[in-house]
Amino acid sequence: MPNEKDYELRLYVAGMTPKCLAAFANLKKICEEHLEGRYSIQIIDLLENPKLAQGDQILAIPTLVRKLPEPVRKIIGDLSNTEKVLVGLDLRERI
Amino acid sequence: MAETDGQRELSHRQLAKCPTGITGLDEITGGGLPRGRPTLVCGGAGCGKTLLSMEFVVRGAVNYGEPGVFMSFEETAEELAKNVASLGFDLADLEKQKLLAMDFVYIERREIQETGEYDLEGLFVRLGHAIDSVGAKRVVLDTVEALFAGFPNEMILRAELRRLFRWLKDKGVTAIITGERGEGTLTRHGIEEYVSDAVIVLDHRVVGQSATRRMRFVKYRGSLHGSDEYPFLIDETGFSVLPVTSLGLDYAVSMERITSGIPRLDHMLGGQGYFRASSVLLSGTAGSGKSSLAAYFADAACRRGERCLYLAFEESQDQIIRNMRSIGLDLAPWVDKGLLKLHATRPTLYGLEMHLAMIHKLTNDFQPRTVIMDPISNLSIVASNEEVKSILIRLVDFFKNRKITSFYTNLTHPDQLEETSTGVSSLMDVWLLVVNVESNGERNRVFHILKSRGMAHSNQLREFLITDSGIDLVDAYIGPGGVLTGSARLQQEAQEKAAALAAQEELEHRRHVLDRKRQIMGAQVAALQAEISAEEEELQALQDQSKLQHKVAAEEREQLAAARNADSPEVKEGE
Known part of the structure; x- marks a missing residue:
């Protein structure tokens, strides 16, 4: 199944802060609802791997990076606004 | 703790x-x-x-x-x-x-x-x-x-x-x-x-x-x-x-003297030249030889083995070297040895403060002991005189702090010789002036020392000569018509020489006359002595004659008495 994991997502966090935990919970929920079975989520804790921040040009925390499908998209914040997240992931037409 | x-x-x-x-x-x-x-x-x-x-x-x-x-x-x-x-x-x-x-x-x-x-x-x-x-x-x-x-x-x-x-x-x-x-x-x-x-x-x-x-x-x-x-x-x-304003007037002064490069000028400056780390201003009208004098000073610094920074605002490096060769001064070897740095910029190249910045930087990099700015009057092209003055104050202080002797030339107008357009003369320790004097159909240079702080210096005007073999300062003549220079001075010299010769001849002549007189007198004395001795001889002869006559008379009387048979000696003679 080549397009089983066609949504490759990375969530950058810095420690288990409330914002990061909220972001992860929100992301999990959105993906389950809209991308069931077609996604993978990688959580990167910058406190453990600070070097990785440079590669994806991470400044804001939390940041969700859609590595695939291209082009790369970044969504910053705790992902509390589902509509905006869907727009950011190109799952909803931009208004 | x-x-x-x-x-x-x-x-x-x-x-x-x-x-x-x-x-x-x-x-x-x-x-x-x-x-x-x-x-x-x-x-x-x-x-x-x-x-x-x-x-x-x-x-x-x-x-x-x-x-x-x-x-x-x-x-x-x-x-x-x-x-x-x-x-x-x-x-x-x-x-x-x-x-x-x-x-x-x-x-x-x-x-x-x-x-x-x-x-x-x-x-x-x-x-x-x-x-x-x-x-x-x-x-x-x-x-x-x-x-x-x-x-x-x-x-x-x-x-x-x-x-x-x-x-x-x-x-x-x-x-x-x-x-x-x-x-x-x-x-x-x-x-x-x-x-x-x-x-x-x-x-x-x-x-x-x-x-x-x-x-x-x-x-x-x-x-x-x-x-x-x-x-x-x-x-x-x-x-x-540039820490341009952070300088004060608290620098130590030097008693060391350095030559100006011209022996006669050193002589005029109390015999030893400028003080080290002093500031020297040379004013002059156009073509009065300011740059030449500056070049001599640079040459003297290099001869001492010291580095000299020459900031030229009018001529290029090659032009300066060529022109100085024409008066018998070769600066090229000093440039090659790294003792002399000729830095030529047009004043209009950048603003005044950039010039100052440039000079600071060059000074810091090159570490010269002598800096020449030729001429400072050109800087007023890019700024007002007030600004130029304030920059020069900073520069003078900067150089003095670094124990650098600084030499500035300034172009003056003939009608305002004893002032500088930027009013900087009060900053300077030594102020020299070269003026062109026009008389008898020629222009000649006259050299003055207007001031020289801290040393006895000559008050005499000198004629400033630039020849194939260099610069010289010679005595100028002061006559009723003013200072005599150039051919007028030469004429005067010739006249004096002739007068001296005439006086010498007169003396000879007098001595000769006296000798002859002495000879004549000697002859006269000899003649008189001869006369006297002749008379003495005559007198002696007369005396001898009279003695003889006396003797003869006595003998005759004796014979007569004997003939009369006089018996007694009581017969008186003459009876």
Whole structure:
């Protein structure tokens, strides 16, 4: 199944802060609802791997990076606004 | 424990400084930027913010062994490395030596969708990682305002910036944050409100078509600092700031004397020439030989084995060398030996303060013991006389502080000989004047010493001769018609010579006459003596005759008596 994991997502966090935990919970929920079975989520804790921040040009925390499908998209914040997240992931037409 | 308390107390009283290693900047600030605190550097586009901050980091790493982090928001590490390679900074090598960490922060607004709450912890993590990777003591954020373009939520951004500067202070790093100058504010987004310790404004201004870069400290908390605008230069060795007004009149003076290069002039100056580290002004009308005199002074300095900086504002190096050859002075060997540096610039090349900056820099690099500026009057092309004067005051003080003898030439107008257009003569220790005097259909140069502080000097006018074999000063004649120079002087000399010859002949003649008189007198004396001895002889002869007659008479009487048979002797004679 080549397009089983066609949504490759990375969530950058810095420690288990409330914002990061909220972001992860929100992301999990959105993906389950809209991308069931077609996604993978990688959580990167910058406190453990600070070097990785440079590669994806991470400044804001939390940041969700859609590595695939291209082009790369970044969504910053705790992902509390589902509509905006869907727009950011190109799952909803931009208004 | 007591010791650390003591140190803490000291650091409370005195703000620790972090030397930047940038020429002049540390002098203005009394040691550098506030250590362990952020400094804001702001200014318009192309005014040198990035270069200043880069030099701060590089000099810190190279000169002071303090590793640094350069976080760039505008240019990539490769672009930066290329830009500063021309200044001799090898960023790649410093990174390899773990003295520098570079991080390029790229923000593309189009890629970013914002949803819900966030902070800039990622920036902190990256910066923290960079600092830890090299053990950085210095940090540059160039320019942090780019964040405003990347993040739409200004509330969060401002809160995070405040936290960032706090965090930098807690880290104890000395930081430079750059910002673009805004309308009515120091920076476009007003980040100066977060940086309360030191703010530097850079400026690139065009006045009268020449651009001058200037720097000003708007704020430097807890430290004395000059509040003036300081001109600065960016050239092949980087940044240099001029501490132009931080000089005083407290320099030590020298008793050492140095030759002017012209023996006769030395003689006029109390026999030994100028004082070392004094300032000499040579005024003169056009074509009076100012540059020649300056070149002789330069030559004399090189003969002593000292370096001499010759700042020419009218002629090129080759032209000066050629022209001096024509009067028998070859400067080329000194240039080849590295003792003489001829630096020719047109005054109009850049603003006055840039000239000053240039001169400072040349002086610092070349370390001359003699500096010649030929001529200073040309500087007033690019600025008002007042400005030129203020620059010259700074220069004179600067040279005196460095124990450099300075020699200035000044073009004067024939109708205002004893004043300089810029009014600088009062600054000078020695003031020489060469004027062209026109008489009898020719122009001749007359040399005066108007003043010479601290030494007995000649009050005599001299004629100033420039010949194939060099410069000479000869006595001028003062006659009823004024000073005689040139052919009038030669004529006078011929006349005197003739008069002296005539006097000599007269003397000879008199002596001759006297000799003859003496001879005649001698002859007369001899004749008289001869006469006397003749008379004496005659007298003797007469005496002898009379004696003889006497004797004969007596004999005859005796014979007569005998014949008379006189019996007694009582017969009286004559009876």
